[in-house]
Amino acid sequence: MGVIVVEGIDDGAWVSHLATTLPHFDVHDVDAEVQPDSVTYVVMWRLPTQHLEAYTNLEGILLLGAGYDHLDLGSLPNVPVVRLIDPAMADDIALYVLSWVIYFQRDFDRYATMQATATWQSALKPVFARNFTVGVLGSGAIGSIVLTTCAKHGFATVGWSRSAHDRPLKDFFRDCDVVVDLVPLNKATRGIIGAPELTALGDGVLINVGRGATVDTPALIGALNGELRAAVLDVFDSEPLPADSLLWRHPKVFVTPHVAGRSDPVTAAPVIAASIAELGAGRTPPGTINR
16 A cells, blocks of 8 residues: 655545545654655655655655645756646636636725725726637636636636637737736746737736736836726735735735645545546556646
């Protein structure tokens, strides 16, 4: 019987659900006393490399989330690293986005400003969902679900990716009321949203639930000091967001602490169990990172 070590988060919920879905393994919190050479799999987010090096018979690392740019892959043990691809997480991100899309489509930001000055103004011109365009930059597996979710609620939608688009990037920004940033971070996408794109967005809204460094932050602040209506930011160049960042205090910025897509042990444990079964059978599970 193999041993699985789980990074200690969520008061043991992950250990409990993984133990249920993996009955042929002993599943323990990382702080439990186990023989290091008995550990065959680690389920983690950010365990230090020196901790992992103690597991001399490690066969795979399963991540608790979809991202992995917080890890130095070159320093990890030479075993498969599998990111979490949980459809429920994509739905969670889609609902986060939809909440903010409705917030701005229904002018709740403007009504909040009116409330602060005791101003009663019901004459804002209504914008109905069919006339409010949501664009998703990075319309891959998660982005397509965001587009479908918004479309089901009547919003006009358009997707853009490098491999599939019907207009130049600046035109895409110009045609949207809200742009949702979901592109992965790599050399090609670092700073892909800069001053030209934000200028094209005009008085629209940027929602970033992808990676912070895909947005040129100084250009974003410049746009917010001008015409840009708002920015909803769940991801940042540096996390946690430093206390002295201007983004905390800008009146047009809404900050959330990287919670748009939450890892749920109830739905994720079966996905992780399936990945471990694939690894044990000598196959490559979905989400395996090309190192």
